[in-house]
Amino acid sequence: MSISQAIFKGVINGRTIELEQELGLPDGQSVTVTVQPSAENQRRLPPGEGIRRSAGGWDDDPEGLDEYLKLLRQQRDQDRPPIEP
Numbered sequence: 001m002s003i004s005q006a007i008f009k010g011v012i013n014g015r016t017i018e019l020e021q022e023l024g025l026p027d028g029q030s031v032t033v034t035v036q037p038s039a040e041n042q043r044r045l046p047p048g049e050g051i052r053r054s055a056g057g058w059d060d061d062p063e064g065l066d067e068y069l070k071l072l073r074q075q076r077d078q079d080r081p082p083i084e085p
Contacts (some may be wrong), residue, residue, distance in 0.1 A: 009038065 010019040025031070058065040
């Protein structure tokens, strides 16, 4: 079997990656490996937790965030020329 480029799954054991299936390449063949953690191993966050974490300093002050966004919209609208149809 000749492989030019393919995706295989495996498990890391120290400096060795044990693949789930044979590649069909001869022993000693030089390859390039790109490693990406499998999505099945990643911990799922509870609903809403991701946005809460990304809110940074606003996560415990939603009213302050609303006020800031309102001010930001007002400032942006002041500097924007009117749209002509």
